[in-house]
Amino acid sequence: MGRKLLLEHIHVPGINTLAVYREKGGYRAVEKALKTMSPEDVVEEVKKSGLRGRGGAGFPTGMKWSFLAKPEGVPRYLVCNGDESEPGTFKDRYLMNNIPHALIEGMIVSSYALGANTSYIYIRGEMMPQIRIIENAIQEAKAAGWLGKNILGTGYDLEIYVQPGGGAYICGEETALLESLEGKRGNPRIKPPFPAVAGLYGCPTVVNNVESIAATVPIVNDGGEEYAKIGIERSTGTKLISASGNLVKPGVYEIEMGLPVEEFIFSDEYCGGIANGKRLKAVVAGGSSVPILPANLITKTINGNPRLMTYESLADGGFVSGTAMGSGGFIAFDEDQCIVRNTWNYTRFYRHESCGQCSPCREGTGWMEKLLYKIESGNGSLADIDLLWDIQRRIEGNTICPLGDAAAWPVAAAIRHFRDEFEWHILNPGESQQRNYGLAHYADPLEPVTQ
Amino acid sequence: MAEEIQKFKVSIDGIAIEVDPGTTILNAARQIGGDIVPPAMCYYSKLEGSGGKCRTCLVKVSKGSEKDPRPMPKLVASCRTTVMDGMEVQNITSPDVVDARKAVVEMLLINHPLDCPVCDQAGECKLQDLGYEHGAVNTRYEFERRTFDRVDLGDKIQLHMNRCILCYRCVFTANQLTGKREHGILYRGDHAEISTYIENALDHDFIGNVIDVCPVGALTDKTFRFKNRVWFTKPVDAHRDCPTCSGKVTLWYKGTDVIRVTGRKDEYDEVDEFICNTCRFEKKHTDDWVLEHPTNVSDQSVIASNHYHAFNPPAVIQENPQLKEANVEQLARSEKLK
Ligand SMILES: Cc1cc2nc3c(=O)[nH]c(=O)nc-3n(C[C@H](O)[C@H](O)[C@H](O)COP(=O)(O)O)c2cc1C
Ligand code: SF4
Ligand code: SF4
Ligand code: FES
Numbered sequence: 107m108g109r110k111l112l113l114e115h116i117h118v119p120g121i122n123t124l125a126v127y128r129e130k131g132g133y134r135a136v137e138k139a140l141k142t143m144s145p146e147d148v149v150e151e152v153k154k155s156g157l158r159g160r161g162g163a164g165f166p167t168g169m170k171w172s173f174l175a176k177p178e179g180v181p182r183y184l185v186c187n188g189d190e191s192e193p194g195t196f197k198d199r200y201l202m203n204n205i206p207h208a209l210i211e212g213m214i215v216s217s218y219a220l221g222a223n224t225s226y227i228y229i230r231g232e233m234m235p236q237i238r239i240i241e242n243a244i245q246e247a248k249a250a251g252w253l254g255k256n257i258l259g260t261g262y263d264l265e266i267y268v269q270p271g272g273g274a275y276i277c278g279e280e281t282a283l284l285e286s287l288e289g290k291r292g293n294p295r296i297k298p299p300f301p302a303v304a305g306l307y308g309c310p311t312v313v314n315n316v317e318s319i320a321a322t323v324p325i326v327n328d329g330g331e332e333y334a335k336i337g338i339e340r341s342t343g344t345k346l347i348s349a350s351g352n353l354v355k356p357g358v359y360e361i362e363m364g365l366p367v368e369e370f371i372f373s374d375e376y377c378g379g380i381a382n383g384k385r386l387k388a389v390v391a392g393g394s395s396v397p398i399l400p401a402n403l404i405t406k407t408i409n410g411n412p413r414l415m416t417y418e419s420l421a422d423g424g425f426v427s428g429t430a431m432g433s434g435g436f437i438a439f440d441e442d443q444c445i446v447r448n449t450w451n452y453t454r455f456y457r458h459e460s461c462g463q464c465s466p467c468r469e470g471t472g473w474m475e476k477l478l479y480k481i482e483s484g485n486g487s488l489a490d491i492d493l494l495w496d497i498q499r500r501i502e503g504n505t506i507c508p509l510g511d512a513a514a515w516p517v518a519a520a521i522r523h524f525r526d527e528f529e530w531h532i533l534n535p536g537e538s539q540q541r542n543y544g545l546a547h548y549a550d551p552l553e554p555v556t557q
Numbered sequence: 558m559a560e561e562i563q564k565f566k567v568s569i570d571g572i573a574i575e576v577d578p579g580t581t582i583l584n585a586a587r588q589i590g591g592d593i594v595p596p597a598m599c600y601y602s603k604l605e606g607s608g609g610k611c612r613t614c615l616v617k618v619s620k621g622s623e624k625d626p627r628p629m630p631k632l633v634a635s636c637r638t639t640v641m642d643g644m645e646v647q648n649i650t651s652p653d654v655v656d657a658r659k660a661v662v663e664m665l666l667i668n669h670p671l672d673c674p675v676c677d678q679a680g681e682c683k684l685q686d687l688g689y690e691h692g693a694v695n696t697r698y699e700f701e702r703r704t705f706d707r708v709d710l711g712d713k714i715q716l717h718m719n720r721c722i723l724c725y726r727c728v729f730t731a732n733q734l735t736g737k738r739e740h741g742i743l744y745r746g747d748h749a750e751i752s753t754y755i756e757n758a759l760d761h762d763f764i765g766n767v768i769d770v771c772p773v774g775a776l777t778d779k780t781f782r783f784k785n786r787v788w789f790t791k792p793v794d795a796h797r798d799c800p801t802c803s804g805k806v807t808l809w810y811k812g813t814d815v816i817r818v819t820g821r822k823d824e825y826d827e828v829d830e831f832i833c834n835t836c837r838f839e840k841k842h843t844d845d846w847v848l849e850h851p852t853n854v855s856d857q858s859v860i861a862s863n864h865y866h867a868f869n870p871p872a873v874i875q876e877n878p879q880l881k882e883a884n885v886e887q888l889a890r891s892e893k894l895k
Pocket of ligand 2: 276
C-alpha cells in the first residue's frame with residue numbers, strides 16, 4: 107500500500123469538520139510553524155522537500171517562494187489557484203470537497219512562510235458546493251482562532267478570502283487569474299514582470315495550486331527531508347492523480363511518486379485495469395494538454411524501461427516518445443475509442459477557451475478545430491493532415507501564454523502516434539460518416555460563429 | 558552634474574546601436590531604422606500597456622546579454638521585451654522569424670477579408686503591407702469566415718468587425734484618452750468582439766482617435782467613409798488655434814476640398830498628437846486652418862504614387878509661398894517618376 111499524506115483520513119466520517127480534522131492531528135503544522143519556526147525556516151523545509159508545483163508546470167515550490175520580492179512597506183499575497191479547469195483533472199475539487207481544512211491549514215502555513223497577511227483562494231465559479239465548503243471551513247477556523255488577528259498569540263495576522271472565478275479555463279493561468287481577481291477580463295499578462303515581483307495589485311505574489319499548498323502541511327509536520335524520502339529523483343512526495351476514461355475504477359488516487367504506470371493502471375489498489383475486458387489503446391497522462399501516448403509507450407519508455415509516475419520518467423523521450431506529468435489528469439482510452447474524434451473534442455475546448463489576445467492562438471485553434479471536424483466527419487483529404495500539422499507547429503511557442511502550446515500539443519501527438527487513424531477517416535469516408543457518436547447535439551463547427 | 562546613464566549595446570541583424578536601459582528591442586530597431594524594424598500591428602508607443610498581442614513583431618534573441626549569453630528559447634515579442642547589455646537580436650536574418658511572421662500573417666488573414674479594393678483603409682493599411690511582404694499568394698483556409706453587421710459607434714464612427722484583428726489599440730485609446738470606460742472586448746477567442754457597453758455611442762471629445770489608431774479598416778470615419786481613395790488625395794499639414802487639442806493635423810485634399818482630417822502620423826503610422834473631434838469632424842474648410850506644407854510622405858507609399866496628378870498646386874493654397882516651394886520640389890520628383 108502506498109503511503110498517503112493528503113488523503114490518509116479521507117474516509118473518516120466528518121473529516122470535513124474542524125473537530126474531526128483536529129482529532130486526526132489537523133492544525134499541528136500551524137502550531138509548529140507559527141510557534142517554533144521562522145518564516146525562513148518554513149521556506150527552507152519546503153525547499154528541502156523537493157516539492158514541485160502540482161498545477162501543471164512542476165516548478166519547484168520552495169524556489170518559487172524564494173523568488174518573492176520583499177520590498178519594504180508593500181504587502182505580499184498568496185493566491186491559491188483552485189480554478190482547476192484542465193480537462194481530465196478533478197483532484198483539487200476532490201480535496202476541497204472532502205478535506206477542506208487541509209487546504210486552509212496549508213494556506214496558513216504557506217502565508218506565514220511568505221509573510222502574507224491577506225490570501226485568496228480563487229475557485230472556479232461552477233464549483234459552488236466547494237466554494238461553500240471552503241468558506242464554511244474558513245469560518246470554522248476563524249472562530250477557533252486559527253485565522254484572524256494575532257493567531258495563537260504569535261502576533262501573526264491572516265485573513266483568507268474565497269473568490270469565485272467566472273468559469274474560464276484561461277483564468278487558471280496564473281497572470282490571467284490575477285487579472286480576474288482584480289476584477290478585470292481574464293487575459294494573461296505579458297511577462298516579465300513575473301508575479302513574484304509585480305502580481306496582485308502590483309504587489310509581490312505567489313500563485314500556487316491547491317494540492318501544492320495542501321502538501322506543505324505534511325512537509326512542516328514531518329520535515330522536508332522526510333517528505334523527500336518518498337518518490338525518486340526530482341519527483342518527491344505523493345501526487346494526486348485523477349483517473350478517468352475506460353478504467354475499471356476511475357477516481358482520485360494518491361500515489362507515491364515512482365509508482366510504475368503499469369501498476370497504476372492494472373493493479374487492484376488503483377485503477378483495476380481497463381473496463382469491460384477491453385485492451386488499452388492510449389493514455390493522456392497529465393490532463394488534456396499533454397501529448398497522448400499509445401499503450402506501448404505509456405507503460406514502457408522507448409528504451410524499454412518501465413515508465414514510472416514521475417516528472418522525469420513521463421517526460422522521457424521528450425514530446426517525441428514521451429509526455430508530461432502535467433496536472434495529473436490521467437485519461438485512459440480503450441481500443442474502441444477514436445483518437446481523431448477525441449482530438450477534435452479537445453481542440454473544440456481550446457478554441458472555445460482561448461482568450462483571443464494572440465493571433466496564432468485565436469485564429470489557429472479555430473482553424474484546427476474545423477479541420478479536425480472535417481476529417482472526423484469523413485470529409486477530409488490527406489493534405490489536411492499535413493496542414494493540421496503545420497498549423498499546430500506555427501501556434502506552438504509563438505504565443506503569450508502556454509494555452510497556445512496546450513492546444514497544439516494534443517494535435518501534434520495525435521498525428522505523430524495515430525496518423526493511420528486520421529488516414530482511415532479520410533480513406534473510408536462512408537464508414538466514418540456513419541459513425542454517429544451522438545454528434546447531433548453539438549454545434550456544427552463549420553457554421554460561422556455567432557454569439 | 559547629472560549622472561551619465563550607462564547605455565546598453567545591442568545588435569539587430571548585425572547592426573550595433575547603444576540605447577538607454579529599458580528600451581524595447583522594437584524601439585532600439587526603430588532607432589536604427591530601415592528593413593530591420595519589425596512590423597507592429599498592436600504596439601502603439603503612445604498607448605500604455607499596448608503590444609504583445611498580435612505577434613507580428615516576434616524576433617529571435619540569439620544572445621541574451623553579455624552576462625548571460627544564452628539564446629532565448631522561444632521567439633519573443635520585440636515590442637515588449639527590453640534590451641540587455643550585449644544582446645544580439647535577429648529579425649530578417651532569422652529564417653525562424655520570417656517563418657513565424659508568415660504564420661502570423663496567415664492567421665490574421667483568416668478572418669480578415671481581402672477586400673482591399675473596397676476598403677477605406679487601403680493605401681494606409683499595415684496589414685496590407687504585411688501581407689504583401691510576408692503573405693502567401695494562396696490561402697490554405699477553406700472555411701467560412703466570421704461576419705458581423707456594421708455598428709455605428711455614435712454618429713461619426715463606424716465599426717465593421719469583419720476587418721478587426723483584435724489588436725486592442727482602440728480599446729486602450731478609448732480607456733486612456735477618455736477616462737470613462739465603456740468600450741472593450743466581449744467574448745473570447747475567435748468569437749471575441751469589440752463592443753461598447755450595450756451598443757452605447759462613444760461620445761467623448763477625443764474618441765475620434767480610435768479611427769487613427771486602428772491598423773486596419775475596422776473603424777472608419779463616417780464623414781469620409783468611401784468618399785475617396787487615399788492615393789487620389791493630397792495630404793497637407795495644417796494647424797489651428799484649438800481650445801481642446803494641439804490643433805496640429807493633416808488635411809486630406811481632393812482638389813480644393815478638405816475631405817478628411819486626421820492626426821499627423823510618423824513613419825510607423827503612429828499619430829504624433831491625438832486630436833479632438835471638433836478638429837477632426839467639423840473643420841473641413843481651408844479657411845479653418847493655417848496651412849503649413851505638404852505632408853511628408855514616403856516615396857514607397859501608395860499615397861505618394863498619384864501625386865503627379867495633384868501636384869499642380871490647387872488654387873487655395875497658392876498663397877502660401879513655403880507650400881508652393883515644397884510643391885515645386887515634389888512636382889519635380891514626381892515628374893521624374895513618370
Ligand atoms: C491555460 C492554463 C490554465 C491553467 N489552469 C490551471 C488550473 O486550473 N489550476 C492550477 O493550479 N494551475 C493552472 N495553470 C498553471 C498556473 O499558471 C500556475 O503555473 C500554477 O497555478 C502554479 O501553481 P504550482 O506552482 O503550485 O503548480 C494553468 C496554466 C495555463 C497556461
Ligand atoms: S496563447 Fe491563447 S489564451 Fe494565451 S494569451 Fe494568447 S490568445 Fe490568450
Ligand atoms: S477595431 Fe481596429 S483598433 Fe480596434 S481592436 Fe479591431 S483592429 Fe484594433
Ligand atoms: S506589435 Fe508586438 S506583438 Fe503586436
